[in-house]
Amino acid sequence: MIWASWSDFFAMGGYALYVWGSFVVICGCMAGEVLLLRQQGKSILAQLVNARAANAPHKGEKQ
Amino acid sequence: MRWFKYASPQAFFPVAGKLVPWFAAIAVILGVIGLYIGFFVAPTDHQQGDAYRIIFVHVPAAWMSMFIYLVMAFWATIGLAFNTRMSSMMASALAPTGAMFAFLALWTGALWGKPTWGAWWVWDARLTSTLILLFLYFGFMALQASIDEPRRADKAGAVLALVGVINVPVIYFSVQWWNTLHQGSSINLTSAPTMAMTMLAGMLIMALAFWAYTIAITLVRVRCIMLERERHTDWVKQYVEAKQ
Numbered sequence: 623m624i625w626a627s628w629s630d631f632f633a634m635g636g637y638a639l640y641v642w643g644s645f646v647v648i649c650g651c652m653a654g655e656v657l658l659l660r661q662q663g664k665s666i667l668a669q670l671v672n673a674r675a676a677n678a679p680h681k682g683e684k685q
Numbered sequence: 686m687r688w689f690k691y692a693s694p695q696a697f698f699p700v701a702g703k704l705v706p707w708f709a710a711i712a713v714i715l716g717v718i719g720l721y722i723g724f725f726v727a728p729t730d731h732q733q734g735d736a737y738r739i740i741f742v743h744v745p746a747a748w749m750s751m752f753i754y755l756v757m758a759f760w761a762t763i764g765l766a767f768n769t770r771m772s773s774m775m776a777s778a779l780a781p782t783g784a785m786f787a788f789l790a791l792w793t794g795a796l797w798g799k800p801t802w803g804a805w806w807v808w809d810a811r812l813t814s815t816l817i818l819l820f821l822y823f824g825f826m827a828l829q830a831s832i833d834e835p836r837r838a839d840k841a842g843a844v845l846a847l848v849g850v851i852n853v854p855v856i857y858f859s860v861q862w863w864n865t866l867h868q869g870s871s872i873n874l875t876s877a878p879t880m881a882m883t884m885l886a887g888m889l890i891m892a893l894a895f896w897a898y899t900i901a902i903t904l905v906r907v908r909c910i911m912l913e914r915e916r917h918t919d920w921v922k923q924y925v926e927a928k929q
Binding site: 624634635637640641643648652659670673 | 724725726727728729734735736738739742743746781782785788789792793796797799800898902905906908909912913916921922925926928929
């Protein structure tokens with residue numbers, strides 16, 4: 623272990639703002655991207671399901 | 686020759702779906718290992734103290750932003766030349782992640798520059814050309830979003846992506862061609878690296894983690910694009926039915 627204590631680890635030798643500012647934003651962006659994509663996937667699927675439901679009664683009339 | 690069957694969205698869709706969890710797992714495992722090395726194994730730098738640890742995300746993000754642009758331009762060109770929809774969809778799927786990494790390279794670079802150079806930003810060649818890369822990504826996405834007809838949007842975006850490719854070698858060689866504040870390369874193809882081994886190992890593992898993450902997220906995104914663009918086909922209708 624290169625750190626004397628957890629508080630030393632979080633202090634990052636005085637550079638805490640810069641180091642954690644970088645890592646937190648990176649994790650945030652990646653997590654955000656994953657969540658956003660999940661949301662988009664659900665919304666596209668919902669749109670397609672609705673479109674199919676809207677078409678179904680019309681198909682019945684064409685007999 | 687069997688690979689060409691994956692040019693069909695219908696064939697590639699399930700394959701992409703199967704690959705996602707593998708690459709996601711690789712990304713998480715490598716990320717944990719890389720961060721462990723970066724924070725608990727690599728020693729404090731004698732010049733920069735612990736501020737240098739930003740390297741473990743800054744360099745991987747910068748590498749990915751350039752590499753993704755090249756891959757995006759490659760698929761866009763294939764789509765343009767061979768008129769294949771799947772290739773263009775891949776290019777469109779890559780752009781947002783590439784833009785994110787370009788932004789992160791600039792953001793982490795600024796946070797590293799402030800304590801070490803004394804400046805959040807300078808208009809040196811590498812930083813400026815990376816900012817241009819970010820604008821090219823935005824331009825590509827905005828251009829495609831602004832054109833309603835998908836194939837025309839694909840082609841217009843492809844031309845922009847292709848024209849912008851020149852920027853990537855400019856970024857890469859900027860530290861040699863110009864007098865830049867940004868340091869020169871510590872890793873090149875022809876000589877031994879000038880970094881400590883543990884630092885190098887952590888950085889390379891994080892780069893691979895970002896690469897696996899990119900592949901996983903791009904495959905998820907391209908599947909979304911496929912469902913949207915191919916919604917009129919039978920296979921999408923069957924997929925939607927099965928999902929209910």
